Structures are given as C-alpha cells and as structure tokens.
Amino acid sequence: MRKLLAIVLGLATALVWAEPTLVDSARGPTPILETTQPPRLGNAVNDDNRLPRNFAQQPPIIPHRVDGYQVDKNFNKCLDCHARAKTAFSGAIPVSATHYIDRDGKVLANISTRRYFCMQCHVPQEAAKPLVGNSFQRK
Amino acid sequence: MLELLKRYWKIINRPSMHFSLGFLTVGGFIGGIVFWGAFNTAMEFTNTETFCTGCHEMRENPFPELKNTIHYTNRSGVRAKCSDCHVPHEWTVKMARKIQASKEVWGKIFGTIDTPEKFQAKRLELARHEWARFKANDSLECRNCHNYESMDFTRQSLRAQQMHSTYLASKEKTCIDCHKGIAHRLPYVPPGESPSDTPGQVVPKGP
Secondary structure, eight states: OHHHHHHHHHHHHHHHHHGGGOOBTTTBTOOTTSOOOOOOOOOBOOSOOOOOOSSTTOOOOBOSOOTTOOBSSSOBTTHHHHSTTTHHHHOOOOOOGGGGBOTTSOBOSSOOGGGOOGGGTOOBOBOOOOSSOOOOOOO | OHHHHHHHHHHHHSOOSSSOHHHHHHHHHHHHHHHHHHHHHHHHHTTSHHHHTTSHHHHHTHHHHHHTSTTTSOSSOOOOOHHHHHSOSSHHHHHHHHHHTHHHHHHHHTTTTOSHHHHHHHHHHHHHHHHHHHHHTTTHHHHTTSOGGGOOGGGSOHHHHHHIIIIITTTSSOHHHHOOSSSSOOOOOOTTOOTTSSSOOOOOOOO
C-alpha cells in the first residue's frame, strides 16, 4: 500500500515538473507573472492601390491607413468618404449597394446597421511575414 | 455723485505735494513694466495645460480624447497643447478670445457641463463654435504649425496630395473643412452637416 502511494506521488510530481514546458502559443514562453513584450507596430500599407479579391465574396481590403478612425454611434470616419453620397467628392470607392439592405431585404436610404462596423470585415494590410506557411493560390 | 467726481478730479488734478516729478515718472515707468510683465505672465498661465486640465470638465472629457491622437502622441514627440489650437497666438486677437472666454468662467461657476452627460449634450454646440472660429480665421491655429508652403506633396499619400493640391491650393477649402474631429472625437452631427461640408453620410439613429 505504502509502495503504491509512493509511486502515485512520484508520478504526480513528475507530471507537475513536466507541466511548465507547456507553452501558450498566444502568450509565448513568458511566465504568467511577467509582462509580455507587445509585437512591434509596423507601417500599414498606404498606397491606395486597389487589390483584386483573392476569392469570391472576399471583403475587399483597405489599401490605406486607418489609425485613429472614429467608428462609433456618433460618427463613422470610413463613411465620411465611402458613403455613396460622398464618393463624387472624395473619389473613394462607394460602399456596395448590398450594404444598404437590412436583414429583411428592405433597401434603406442609409447604410444598414448590420454593415456599420466596416472593419469587422474590411481590414488594412501590413507588409508582414506570414506566421504560418500557406499554399493558397488566388484563382 | 457729481460732487464725488469733482472731489476726485481735484485730487488727481492737484500737483503732487510729497513726491518729486522724477520719482513719479521713474516710479510710474517701473510700475508699468512690473504691471505689464505680471499681466502677461498671468495671461500666459491661463494658456498652460496645467491650467486647462485644472478643472474636471476639461481633464475628464476632451483631454483624454486628445491623448490618443497624433497631436499628443507621435513618433517625434512634437505635440500641441490646448492653447496651441484653441487660443490665437497674436496678442490683440488673443485678448479678444480671452475676454470671450469669460463666458466659460460663467459656465464653470454654474456647472453648465459639469457631468459627462451634460458635456455630451452640449458638445455639438461647443464644437460648432470652434469650427466657425477656425473657418473664419482660415484655420490660423492649424497654420501656425502646418505651413502650406512647406508641405511636400510628394511625401503625402495620394489622397492627401489630391485634396491639398486642389481644394486647399485654390483656397476653396480651409483645413477645418475636412479635418474636423482629429484632436477630439466627433459628436453626433445631424444629416447634411457632416464634417467635410458636403451632403453627407447619415449615421443610423439607435432606438
């Protein structure tokens, strides 16, 4: 009985010792009590070159910087240029007509609330090295 | 009343009995310098960030918003403080603005914007005052630092280049026409009165 207990305890200790080698990939090897080094901010692509979609239905990417853009219940900085009423002046790409349709299929005069937060789908780009290899080919 | 005025006029009009002309002239001159210095120092103090953020209205509403913008934090550390944008730099105009600002003292005493809710409710009106002021003086406070002649268009993004070389160059528009809400967040602006002065986007009103 005592021998068995010793074995079980020994195994448990070994497991506990082995535990710290588990690495949280999001956090990296930094111990929980220490602060992680935030990744460096790069320079977002700002060349205004429209890129084609990589696959059907892909939300087009944003080819310019969006630092500090205010998108809240008071104001939407994206729509300040991209709203259909604004594009004649701003020269921006107008928001797709589908974004003016609400979930019941009703066409609205203004952007539908479900499409209001542009950067949920459209994202700015950064010239960063991919973290994981990818063999996807644009068709 | 007239008697009183007459009595004081007599005192002022009478030659000095104890002090020499030299003392009065030199003393008056020195006193003038001291007064002028003190006046301008006090006036300059009301232009500091410590003074502006001395009240919770400014410290808790517009100031934290400024902190996230490029006018407060950026790569080279050159920054604008409240008065750089909100007070004219030239003396006469500055005095006029300071006198106008006595209304803000009134607002402070009677708590016009002493809660965040009151501030949010009034902020469109306050913002409009500033927008009108910038529009009227051709965005002078912007141009104190951002000199049109020194702008290198080739270093700007295509969009910026295009706007600046047309609308700004022709003086059709001034800085504030497009650059509203860059140092503070924008309040809800009713349809058609959106920041770039063109028939605008409409933010859907919540329930």
